[in-house]
Amino acid sequence: MADSMNLDSGHHEHHAPSGWTRWLTTTNHKDIGSMYLIFSLIMFFIGGAMAMIIRLELFQPGLQFVDPQFYNSMVTMHALIMIFGVVMPAWTGFANWLIPMMIGAPDMALPRLNNWSFWILPFAFSLLLLTLFIPGGAPAGGWTMYPPLVLQTGAAFPFLIFAVHFLGASSIGGAINVLATVFNMRAPGMTLLKLPLFVWTWIITGFLLIASLPVLAGAVTMLLTDKYFGTSFFSAAGGGDPVMFQHIFWFFGHPEVYILILPAFGVVSAIIPTFARKPLFGYQSMVYAVAAIAFLSFIVWAHHMFTVGMPLAGELFFMYTTILIAVPTGVKVFNWVATMWKGAMTFETPMLFALGFVILFTIGGFSGLMLGVTPVDFQYHDTYFVVAHFHYVLVTGAIYSLIAATYFWLPKWTGHMYNETLGKWHFWLSTISVNVLFFPQHFLGLAGMPRRIPDYSVQFAEFNMISSIGGWVYGLSQLLFVYIIIKCVRGGKKASDRVWDGAHGLEWTLASPAPYHSFDTPPDPSTIEGGVR
Amino acid sequence: MTLIKKLITTYIITAPLLALASEVENVNDNKWGLNLSKGVTPFSQDIYDLHMIVLFIVTIIGVGVFGAMFYAMYAFRKSKGAQAEAWHENHVVEAIWTVIPLFILVGIAVPATEALIKMEDVSGSEMTVKVTGYQWMWQYDYVDSGVSMYSKIAESSNFARQRGSGVDPSSVENYLLDVDQMVVLPVDTKIRFLTTAADVIHAWWVPALGWKRDAIPGFINESWAKIEKTGIYRGQCAELCGKDHGFMPIVIKVVEKNEFNRWVALQLENTDTREFAKN
Ligand code: HEM
Ligand SMILES: [Cu+2]
Ligand SMILES: [Cu+2]
Numbered sequence A: 001m002a003d004s005m006n007l008d009s010g011h012h013e014h015h016a017p018s019g020w021t022r023w024l025t026t027t028n029h030k031d032i033g034s035m036y037l038i039f040s041l042i043m044f045f046i047g048g049a050m051a052m053i054i055r056l057e058l059f060q061p062g063l064q065f066v067d068p069q070f071y072n073s074m075v076t077m078h079a080l081i082m083i084f085g086v087v088m089p090a091w092t093g094f095a096n097w098l099i100p101m102m103i104g105a106p107d108m109a110l111p112r113l114n115n116w117s118f119w120i121l122p123f124a125f126s127l128l129l130l131t132l133f134i135p136g137g138a139p140a141g142g143w144t145m146y147p148p149l150v151l152q153t154g155a156a157f158p159f160l161i162f163a164v165h166f167l168g169a170s171s172i173g174g175a176i177n178v179l180a181t182v183f184n185m186r187a188p189g190m191t192l193l194k195l196p197l198f199v200w201t202w203i204i205t206g207f208l209l210i211a212s213l214p215v216l217a218g219a220v221t222m223l224l225t226d227k228y229f230g231t232s233f234f235s236a237a238g239g240g241d242p243v244m245f246q247h248i249f250w251f252f253g254h255p256e257v258y259i260l261i262l263p264a265f266g267v268v269s270a271i272i273p274t275f276a277r278k279p280l281f282g283y284q285s286m287v288y289a290v291a292a293i294a295f296l297s298f299i300v301w302a303h304h305m306f307t308v309g310m311p312l313a314g315e316l317f318f319m320y321t322t323i324l325i326a327v328p329t330g331v332k333v334f335n336w337v338a339t340m341w342k343g344a345m346t347f348e349t350p351m352l353f354a355l356g357f358v359i360l361f362t363i364g365g366f367s368g369l370m371l372g373v374t375p376v377d378f379q380y381h382d383t384y385f386v387v388a389h390f391h392y393v394l395v396t397g398a399i400y401s402l403i404a405a406t407y408f409w410l411p412k413w414t415g416h417m418y419n420e421t422l423g424k425w426h427f428w429l430s431t432i433s434v435n436v437l438f439f440p441q442h443f444l445g446l447a448g449m450p451r452r453i454p455d456y457s458v459q460f461a462e463f464n465m466i467s468s469i470g471g472w473v474y475g476l477s478q479l480l481f482v483y484i485i486i487k488c489v490r491g492g493k494k495a496s497d498r499v500w501d502g503a504h505g506l507e508w509t510l511a512s513p514a515p516y517h518s519f520d521t522p523p524d525p526s527t528i529e530g531g532v533r
Numbered sequence B: 001m002t003l004i005k006k007l008i009t010t011y012i013i014t015a016p017l018l019a020l021a022s023e024v025e026n027v028n029d030n031k032w033g034l035n036l037s038k039g040v041t042p043f044s045q046d047i048y049d050l051h052m053i054v055l056f057i058v059t060i061i062g063v064g065v066f067g068a069m070f071y072a073m074y075a076f077r078k079s080k081g082a083q084a085e086a087w088h089e090n091h092v093v094e095a096i097w098t099v100i101p102l103f104i105l106v107g108i109a110v111p112a113t114e115a116l117i118k119m120e121d122v123s124g125s126e127m128t129v130k131v132t133g134y135q136w137m138w139q140y141d142y143v144d145s146g147v148s149m150y151s152k153i154a155e156s157s158n159f160a161r162q163r164g165s166g167v168d169p170s171s172v173e174n175y176l177l178d179v180d181q182m183v184v185l186p187v188d189t190k191i192r193f194l195t196t197a198a199d200v201i202h203a204w205w206v207p208a209l210g211w212k213r214d215a216i217p218g219f220i221n222e223s224w225a226k227i228e229k230t231g232i233y234r235g236q237c238a239e240l241c242g243k244d245h246g247f248m249p250i251v252i253k254v255v256e257k258n259e260f261n262r263w264v265a266l267q268l269e270n271t272d273t274r275e276f277a278k279n
Helices: A020-025 A029-057 A068-103 A111-133 A156-184 A197-228 A242-276 A283-296 A312-324 A326-340 A349-372 A374-380 A384-414 A420-446 A458-490 B002-023 B042-075 B091-120 B155-160 B257-268
Strands: B127-134 B137-142 B147-151 B183-186 B190-197 B202-206 B211-215 B221-226 B231-237 B249-255
Touching (some): A020 A029, A029 A384, A068 A384, A156 A197, A197 A242, A197 A283, A242 A326, A312 A326, A312 B091, A326 B091, A374 B042
Parallel strands (some): B127 B190
Antiparallel strands (some): B190 B221
């Protein structure tokens, strides 16, 4: 399907191989971007199928369909796939497609690294998914991989560790590439403070990735040696410290959640001004806010561990820094609302998803603020309240922005408009069902339901049933998304170059579909507007 | 004017929810539980109040922000002939919405700090219970009297929860929240809990006490509770600890002090106290 995206418009002066070897050997940013995005979409349905199994088992109290061990595997694999297989590759895919076009460059700076970064992914996930079929089953210790529990993993253990290593290597490659591209390949006149916010958020994400992923790699390597080579990094009996793993993990883990969401801020900052037909409010404060969030994200990690028994001073420090994140996050939300103020709004599908993002992500931010209040987190921690929180920020946050971005740029990529009516259906079905799915989980958590349990006492039955129904409707609605995309790739109303009448930025000055090589010659500096979106 | 309006709208929206929520105090036997339980310790009530304050604050902010958004979506639509203006900066406004949230956060941080300091102060405790997590049950050592006991999921629940057991969970009393032997504790006594584990990490959590604490092999964590009401309170392990993580409930039975002493004596005589620790 991706063939029709840009093959026809390609200049074939490089004698690129055709057929499947083209995809294997390609160094073109658009080809690689498409592969990332298609891969991510496939993983979205694999991870989604696991979520459907989880909601099926939780539909009623009692164990009807799966065994507890398999249930734990589903929870673990679902999280790993959604984080490392869906959201992270999708953002790298968007970066590939968009950043060269946005900064007036012909391609990414390191095309071979680019190819390599992508092709690691299918292998990494083959390793991980294979564990479903080996004796002892897939990893079941949670995506957080806390020892000593994770060390009880059977034959799947080395698969898990090496998959994580590969995923980290892939992401670091992608991040280096983005940074090298942005710092070296901007068109003349494209100064840093003229960059679209999507590029800015990706610069900062790139630094977060490079700083945090090696930490994760180190942590899982220590797990590996603890299990197979007799070390005791995390074993108290051998003089080690199981809590140290949690500190190391979350030193990676909290920046990681911002890796998942910062590019979303960039996307929403492109879409809202377009459909409000008004420049983004507070461009510079947006850049500073993202930088502030990124900085803070390195000094809040222990808010995931308030119950491990830290000293009072530690708990206070991490509470203060955590709730402080609400300030720059608030600035961003206020800026988006101010952008809409006195605009001239229309509500095409990308805008609907972007507005849905602003509201629902903010709800996730609210529960985040609540979770950051240490003494109350003693109650919330490891309950469905946390599950509700991170699904609001990740599903209605990260995933919503990914969907919005897809609708927004798809016409530019394919040269066709998607079906607007179906797009609106997709939005409303998703938005209603996702709230039916996740809002009741706040109540479940407050009423005392722990997370990661396959069965629950009967007082939680009602909200679980509601949540499961919402889950299935949400899952099915996403099939519509695939249908819309395939239809749009195959044909549809011809898209104009600018596509949206309120769109600004270099990518919209290129033809639709975008030519195989983006800017072979630098764009006319006078076409570079900047600092406003 | 807008602030008052906002407050009123917030009240209208949240009042029924909160009213419902406060009725759902006893977690154990209420369906449709919506909110934290107020609990039965001074700390748990502080937590409850803090939770409600922060919930109230975010609700007000939410109503304000979402209200503005919906108003903008209604008033500034192109189909109604809205003309987009071109401004995109206002330093005064930006300063205001950076500084005001800061003050709100300080307002939250102060009571939260007080509550935390109280929670971490285990001084003056009158007795100590050591709680050890196992895959998948709990051990309780009453350090002062030497009583020691294990507590695991009740047979009725354990049977019903097996796949294909054919038992309807709703027909089982306290499904998954029942144990073979309850932890008996005295009322109105400052009890120090020491949590640890023998194999993997668990977390000991009875919502009515207002906190949970990780039970970590090789570590001993300290926390405390002064339970002000006799009764039976149920909870669960809250940290993923393997296959049967969902099946290691915690049930405490809080009794008058003299009754507690009688129970301890019986325990020491090695009498079967299961009957005592039931009902
Ligand atoms: C206002 C901003 C935010 C604050 C103050 C905040 C705070 C917190 C806190 C305190 C926890 C730990 C809760 C617990 O386990 O007891 C948590 C969990 C989590 N948050 Fe956030 N959060 C915020 C935004 C986000 C964003 C933007 C994301 C991702 C896009 C995110 C993703 C997560 C995830 C995945 C977890 C659960 C991790 C796990 O235990 O598996 N949060 N958050
Ligand atoms: Cu975090
Ligand atoms: Cu457990």
